Amino acid sequence: MNQETIVVLDFGGQYNQLIARRVRECEVYAEVHPYTMPLEKLKEMNPKGIIFTGGPNSVYLEDSPTYTEEIFKLGIPILGICYGSQLMAHKLGGRVATAPVSEYGHTKTMLCDAGNAQSAGEGSHRSLLFDGIPGEFTTWMSHTDYIAEAPEGFRITARTEHCPAAAMEDPARKLYATQFHPEVMHTQYGQELLRNFVLKICGCSGSWRMDSFVERTVQELREKIGNGRVLCGLSGGVDSSVAAVLLSKAVGKQLTCVFVDHGLLRKNEGDEVEAVFGPDGQYDLNFVRVNAQHRFYLKLAGENDPERKRHIIGEEFIRVFEEEAKKLGTVDFLAQGTIYPDVIESGLGKSAVIKSHHNVGGLPEHVDFKEIVEPLRMLFKDEVRRVGLELGIPEYLVFRQPFPGPGLGVRIIDDITAEKVRIVQEADAIYREEVDAAVQRGEIQTPPNQYFAALSNMRSVGVMGDFRTYDYAVVLRAVCTSDFMTADCTDIPFAVLQRCMTRIINEVKGVNRVMYDLTSKPPGTIELE
Ligand code: XMP
Numbered sequence: 001m002n003q004e005t006i007v008v009l010d011f012g013g014q015y016n017q018l019i020a021r022r023v024r025e026c027e028v029y030a031e032v033h034p035y036t037m038p039l040e041k042l043k044e045m046n047p048k049g050i051i052f053t054g055g056p057n058s059v060y061l062e063d064s065p066t067y068t069e070e071i072f073k074l075g076i077p078i079l080g081i082c083y084g085s086q087l088m089a090h091k092l093g094g095r096v097a098t099a100p101v102s103e104y105g106h107t108k109t110m111l112c113d114a115g116n117a118q119s120a121g122e123g124s125h126r127s128l129l130f131d132g133i134p135g136e137f138t139t140w141m142s143h144t145d146y147i148a149e150a151p152e153g154f155r156i157t158a159r160t161e162h163c164p165a166a167a168m169e170d171p172a173r174k175l176y177a178t179q180f181h182p183e184v185m186h187t188q189y190g191q192e193l194l195r196n197f198v199l200k201i202c203g204c205s206g207s208w209r210m211d212s213f214v215e216r217t218v219q220e221l222r223e224k225i226g227n228g229r230v231l232c233g234l235s236g237g238v239d240s241s242v243a244a245v246l247l248s249k250a251v252g253k254q255l256t257c258v259f260v261d262h263g264l265l266r267k268n269e270g271d272e273v274e275a276v277f278g279p280d281g282q283y284d285l286n287f288v289r290v291n292a293q294h295r296f297y298l299k300l301a302g303e304n305d306p307e308r309k310r311h312i313i314g315e316e317f318i319r320v321f322e323e324e325a326k327k328l329g330t331v332d333f334l335a336q337g338t339i340y341p342d343v344i345e346s347g348l349g350k351s352a353v354i355k356s357h358h359n360v361g362g363l364p365e366h367v368d369f370k371e372i373v374e375p376l377r378m379l380f381k382d383e384v385r386r387v388g389l390e391l392g393i394p395e396y397l398v399f400r401q402p403f404p405g406p407g408l409g410v411r412i413i414d415d416i417t418a419e420k421v422r423i424v425q426e427a428d429a430i431y432r433e434e435v436d437a438a439v440q441r442g443e444i445q446t447p448p449n450q451y452f453a454a455l456s457n458m459r460s461v462g463v464m465g466d467f468r469t470y471d472y473a474v475v476l477r478a479v480c481t482s483d484f485m486t487a488d489c490t491d492i493p494f495a496v497l498q499r500c501m502t503r504i505i506n507e508v509k510g511v512n513r514v515m516y517d518l519t520s521k522p523p524g525t526i527e528l529e
Contacts, residue, residue, distance in 0.1 A: 004204045006030040007047040009037065011065045011083050013054035017344055019081070019183045021380055022191060023051070027206040028198045031378070032344055035065045042071070049077045049202030052084025054181065058098075058145050059083070059090040066091075077174035077202045079129075082143055085177030089168070092151035092175075101162040103141035106186060109160050111135045111167075127157045127169060128200050129176050129193060137188040139166070139180035146179060174201065210386040214246065217375050221250035224373065228332030231325055231369065234259045234287075235405070236273035239337030239376060241397055242388045244277065246375045247335055248285040249391065255335075256286040258324045260317055263293025263418070264407030267425040276394060292320045293418075300409070300416045306529035309416070313406040318365075325367040334369040338377045339384055401450045402484065410529040414457035419510070420472075426508040427474045428453035431500050435478065438496045448490040451478035453504075454517075454528045462512035464505075471512035474504055479526055487521040 006023050008030055010016040016032050023030035030051075033042070042050075050071070057064040065083075069091050072078065080088040086096045111130055139160075147165040150156055158167035158178070169176045176197065182190035198204045232244050234257040247255045257277055261270040270289070278287045299312050325331065376384050388398035404410055411428075412420050431453045438444045454475045462469040476497065481487035501514040517524070 003029055004207070005045060005047045006049045006051060006198055006202065006204070007042060007045060008032045008051045008053060009035050009042075009067065009084075010053050011035045011055035011087070012057065013081070013083065015181060015183050016053045017341060017380075019051055019053060019194075020340075021382075022183045022194050023198055024208060024380070024383065025191065026195045026198050026204075027208045028202075028204040029208040035067055039068055039070055043074065047076060048204050049079070049198060051197075052078065052080040052087060054082030054084060054142070057083060059086045059096050072173065072175060075174065077197070078176065079197050079201075080175075080177040081183070082179060082181060085168070085179050086145055086147060088175060088177050089147040089149075089151055089154075089165075092154075094147055094151035094154070095149040096145055097148040099144060099146040099162060102144040103160065103162055104143075105141065106138050107141040107160050107163075107166075107180065109137055109139040109158055109166050109180060111158050112156050127167075128171065129167070129169060129178075129196050130157060131196050131200060133189040133192055133196075138186070139178075139182075139188070139190075140184045140186040141166075141180050143179060147177075176201065210383060210390050213379075213383075214249075214387060214390050217246055218250045221247060221373065221375060225251050225254065225333060228254065228370075229328070229330075230255045230333040230335050230373065231328065231331040231367070232257045232335035233321055234273070234277060236265075236269060236397070237337070237403060238381075238388060238398060238400055239339055239384060241276075241337075241393060242384050242391065243335055243337040243375055244285065245283060245391045245393055246387070247373070248283045252284045253286060256288060256328055256331075258288045258290065258321060260290045260292055260320050260324075262296045262313060262317060262320075262407060262409075263421060264296065264313065264409045264416075266403065266408070267429040276397065282392070288324055290320055290324055292316075295320070297416065297418055297421075302415050304414045306410070309409055309529065310406050313409050317405075322366050330368045332370050333373045334367065334371075336372055336374045338374040340376075340378055340380050343377050404527055410527045411452060411454035413455065413528055420455055423472060423474070423508055423510045424453055424455040427455075427504045427511060427514075430503045430507060431476055434496060434500045434503065435492070438493070443493055443496060444490075446480060446490070448478035448492075449481050449487075450484075450526060451476075451490070453477075456515070456528075458513075460513055464512065469512045471510050473513040473515055474508070474511050475515050475517050475528065476500060477517040477526070477528075479521070481521075481526070484526065485521075487526055489518050489520055492516070 006028055008019050010032050020030040020032050090096045146163050150165050150168045154168045154170045156165045156168050160166045163179055167178045182193040199206055234240050234244050244257050259273055274289055296316055299316050303309050385398050408421055408424050412424055435451050439447045456473045456475050458473045459470055478490035478492050479487035480490050497516055504511055504514050
């Protein structure tokens, strides 16, 4: 590997991905690997630096994650964080013990003389790790053990009220450790500290950029694919769109993108995807749109169990995709829009389980292909978006809110019919239009991360003009979330909701009531099914 790389050695910490993301924010490439990665393999990667993550264990327990002492002799700079700092102390002859007072959360942290640029005298050896960081700041702590005695050769560079060695270092051996977590945003100057480590201590140039990623990846894809044929399932979502465009740039017409319209897309979505990727679009690729709406509606008719519905949609999607693929004959490569969090979450070091939502229901079983290509497998979502912009993909596609693979199928409670799909599509289009307009006008301060209309299976009595109605209730939902694992209901101004209600009832036939879903996740989920 010739690119400058920082290896994040994962000891089971909850922030492993975050560390890699923070390093990449310094424009230095970082990869997460499990602590079980053999030293030989690590050496082969020739990293410019290594970061040990935190972890839930105590270093002195027999079966705690550990690593060979040889790593400290490589001369490669190492930064140990939390458990990683204790492991460094323990392995090098220091003493780790249960702290008399465990620290959790925001903690006042003071630099000691060696760490403190301000108090260190002219010509003294100041800590490069804390370069430019004031003598006192707040850090995020989460520990019950602590370093009671630093190993020989180390100097203590920071302390807290209860932690005598909140940071330590042996600059001669390029070994650095912090008990606190510089990667979390609650640690003041955390990003500066990581920047100091990767740029000033490891000597990285900070040249990891998305334009160079595109150039290099296109070159690599060309070498790998040669004259082969590539099949890509395109959903119109960010990941598969960016993967498709990268591949088209690399191998042009050798790529065929299959876009299955399962009839559960948002209003006009099928046409929008076709406008970008189809024959009149800006890319030189083979585009196949399969209009399979009626086939899906037929399979789903009368089914009201949420899990069965998901299963039917996933299964049918694969069948349609396979049939189209068969028409193409043997393909050499199947392209997937897998991204780095999928790789990390599916088990580091193990073969990556492709997340089912990339093509709705998993990998097709009956498609002949030799190999899978995953051009985005080392990128985080924000990087995928930057690549998308770099490639000239329209912004509305690049910054799309997430949309579930089973589409409106999980936003229509009870059985699915073409009529219900029409109602939810219309209502959703109005709602999104109004929310977007309110965001533009500044009426909504924090734009929701996901917002959509769903259809309840409730029908109720109403009156319109002089007539009695017995129609459906539409549910509006908007959530703010950073990870989609938990979410809060967004505080949409009442006036905006009222406008949506009026428009939906006036413009969408079959609706006579509009409700706003206030539920957070947990206890609710974001989607209704
Ligand atoms: P829930 O409803 O589980 O949703 O709170 C969390 C996030 O995941 C999306 N979601 C899906 N995405 N296939 C997908 O690609 C699915 O089957 C699926 N189900 C939920 C949902 O839109 C939200 O962003």
